[in-house]
Amino acid sequence: MKNVLINKIVEIVVTENQLRSFWKKLGNDLEFETLSNEQLMKLAMREIQEASLTELDSHLIDRGWRTRDEIEGKMIAEDNSNPRFHVELIDTDQEGTPSKILIDRMLELQCNECGFNFFIQDTDMDANTLNCPKDGGKLTITGNNAKKINKN
Numbered sequence: 001m002k003n004v005l006i007n008k009i010v011e012i013v014v015t016e017n018q019l020r021s022f023w024k025k026l027g028n029d030l031e032f033e034t035l036s037n038e039q040l041m042k043l044a045m046r047e048i049q050e051a052s053l054t055e056l057d058s059h060l061i062d063r064g065w066r067t068r069d070e071i072e073g074k075m076i077a078e079d080n081s082n083p084r085f086h087v088e089l090i091d092t093d094q095e096g097t098p099s100k101i102l103i104d105r106m107l108e109l110q111c112n113e114c115g116f117n118f119f120i121q122d123t124d125m126d127a128n129t130l131n132c133p134k135d136g137g138k139l140t141i142t143g144n145n146a147k148k149i150n151k152n
């Protein structure tokens with residue numbers, strides 16, 4: 001079978017207005033204003049997970065709905081708990097620099113000798129051609145992972 005895998009970096013924005021209406025739709029008694037930063041990020045993740053493909057369009061930057069100025073501001077909280085996502089809460093009323101974090105796909109290798117574990121960016125690399133940087137031992141590919149790296 002010829003399955004096509006498209007790896008694409010997308011930036012998904014859930015605006016405060018979208019969060020408010022999603023919160024309302026859930027029918028919670030609590031006031032939106034009482035939600036903590038952590039709860040806001042969880043709420044956004046839930047909204048994205050439950051969104052249909054067309055709804056998702058209204059969250060993607062550069063697809064006509066969301067614009068870059070909606071993510072310009074100060075990052076006031078972040079959630080790194082899921083290695084596939086990096087979630088940030090941005091206060092657009094405060095001065096700050098745009099996000100410098102992106103998710104990249106990397107190959108995870110482990111040394112058979114000492115257990116040293118590291119990532120390389122070239123996912124096509126043949127592990128047999130590399131040796132452990134610590135003791136020169138043989139390596140095994142332990143994962144094809146998304147990992148957070150800094151753009152700078």
Ligand SMILES: [Zn+2]
Pocket residue numbers: 111112113114115116132133134135136137
């Ligand atoms: Zn080693």
